[in-house]
Amino acid sequence: MTPYADRRARVLAQMQPGAVAVLGTAPEVTRNGDSEYAYRHDSYFYYLSGFAEPESCIVLVAALGERTARAILFCRAKNPDHEIWDGFRYGPDAARTTFGFDEAYPFDELDARMVGILSNVPALYYALGAQPDLQVAGWLNAVRALGRTGVTAPATMHHLLALLDEMRLLKDAHEVGLMARAGAISAAAHARAMRATRPGMLEYEIEAELLYEFRRNGAQAPAYSSIVASGPNACVLHYNANNRRVLEGELVLIDAGCEFDGYAGDITRTYPANGRFTSPQRTLYELVLRAQAAALAAVKPGQPYSGIHDAAVRVLTEGMLDLGLLDKRKVGTLDDAIGTRAFAQFYMHGTGHWLGMDVHDVGVYRDVSQADKPSRALQPGMALTVEPGIYVRPAEGVPEQYWHIGIRIEDDVIVTDTGARILTNGVPKDVAEIEAWMKAA
Structure with missing residues (x-):
């Protein structure tokens, strides 16, 4: 005590x-x-x-x-x-x-x-x-x-x-230990659900795999309502009905985490139901993965919290322009598209949030002690998620090959003296890792 x-x-x-x-x-x-x-x-x-x-x-x-x-x-x-x-x-x-x-x-x-x-x-x-x-x-x-x-x-x-x-914003060693355990259990649950997934399953059958692994490893409960979203449901950010049948050729997006001794895990992974990415799915997935890598690189003590989002947005917006999701003739240059938030058609949420006892944990994101209230500087001991995504709904001018593809990749990190310690590495994330993991099922 x-x-x-x-x-x-x-x-x-x-x-x-x-x-x-x-x-x-x-x-x-x-x-x-x-x-x-x-x-x-x-x-x-x-x-x-x-x-x-x-x-x-x-x-x-x-x-x-x-x-x-x-x-x-x-x-x-x-x-x-x-x-x-x-x-x-x-x-x-x-x-x-x-x-x-x-x-x-x-x-x-x-x-x-x-x-x-x-x-x-x-x-x-x-x-x-x-x-x-x-x-x-x-x-x-x-x-x-x-x-x-x-x-x-x-x-x-x-x-x-x-x-x-x-x-509460700055976690002590006791808290970091509990969060690491929550992250490890959550990662094991995602890995189990990923390997169990087959076309034709109902989303709640996949959710059951998560819940089994949470409880089997001593977690008291889900940290929040689990999202198991297949096909077009992955383009609904907080979808949690989890009652649709997964179809051949679709992606499955799972956003779920357990609560262990009062602390939350929060992971998102997106993967193909049949274990093989199509070319359009792979293209968008690797874009989001690059955006997450850029955001994780921005997690450093002394750097502004907003820099995490800015790094992800730049990579995502550049990819949207290159792939024709955004029309360069209409939105202009990369900086123009960022300045006008043209990217928000396909990426409308922030790149993370504080994490701890609550899945959206307490603490202000700006330095309220200064008149202009700039973004808060990161400090060792802060815990947060890093979760860029892309969500493509059918729309005029949007290449049809990308319709109904929703992708998010999320990990839990602790700010250290030198950068970021990722607590949720125990579940595949690269394309090759995901396909190999599912093939071995």
């Missing part, structure tokens, strides 16, 4: 002396009748606690004068009757010692104890507008009602999540 205790200490060090921070976890949600969705903790809460039970709350009290800082956990009380039905609960005593908190109390005492904790403190740090179930307004009103006895309520409020976003 050392990494979690260290993070709580870092938060306390950044708080105003004597201030209080409050952070609850996600509630359980009813699916239908008396059945609930599979529970998943709040990412911010887990980042500071490592504790995955519902009905839990962290309270941090910053040091002031001779009063030392305190980290308090509220969690469900031990209840043998409930545990018969729903499984083990730590309870406050075991949770305090296991997860390294200074104090722990039953969750049912949260409202009553918060009135005392918030009395005579200068400031409150809270997930503003994000967790109304914590009844912050009720606590503050109860403290203010004690004003006639000389008790004061916090004078200022601070957005706790903004502070945590900056911390």
Whole structure:
């Protein structure tokens, strides 16, 4: 539990002396009748606690004068009757010692104890507008009602999540280890699905191969709804119905990753259902692969985050012009086509995103400390995806040989002191590698 205790200490060090921070976890949600969705903790809460039970709350009290800082956990009380039905609960005593908190109390005492904790403190740090179930307004009103006895309520409020976003953006060694495992499991699942694919299968049959490999290797769940898109479905960016039959001669685009101990993998691979690329498919695939190589080369500490996208766009746009997807007579030079975003007809999304506990992880992409808010400089410890693509829908002037071809290639990387460490190399990516892998099935 050392990494979690260290993070709580870092938060306390950044708080105003004597201030209080409050952070609850996600509630359980009813699916239908008396059945609930599979529970998943709040990412911010887990980042500071490592504790995955519902009905839990962290309270941090910053040091002031001779009063030392305190980290308090509220969690469900031990209840043998409930545990018969729903499984083990730590309870406050075991949770305090296991997860390294200074104090722990039953969750049912949260409202009553918060009135005392918030009395005579200068400031409150809270997930503003994000967790109304914590009844912050009720606590503050109860403290203010004690004003006639000389008790004061916090004078200022601070957005706790903004502070945590900056911390979560830079991964520590513990997190990198978990992300490497998530990437390895996700890669194994893609390799399995790729080898299992045959024309005539339904997309959800291929998805089942992914899910089997995720769970078999200890992942708790998919990190997001898996995309298994064949033929024209690959041109729908967030397609996830996964119910079409895969036809001979088509490509299959899979965008999927697992969640392992709270951290997400996120991989996309595109491959031919029959194991052999056609000439047009190969041409576009190798264009996207070159774009990804250029984008990966732009992942260096000190370089702007936007440089990753710019590198991919330049390669893709040049290829679109050379292949006649873009008409040079209409869009002009390469720089003209980039400047007017002519490429967006076939490449309309960014080249990646932050990655971590959430598949689209927290953190700003611009340096908001500067007036013109330039693209943020990459730093060692940042985790991100690199995922260029090309999506060709039927349209006037677009060569018909490329119609209905959608390709995306995505890997997970950690920014290092010298460049990028790719976490997802365990699944074929080059044309020859893909064809050889599928032929061996």
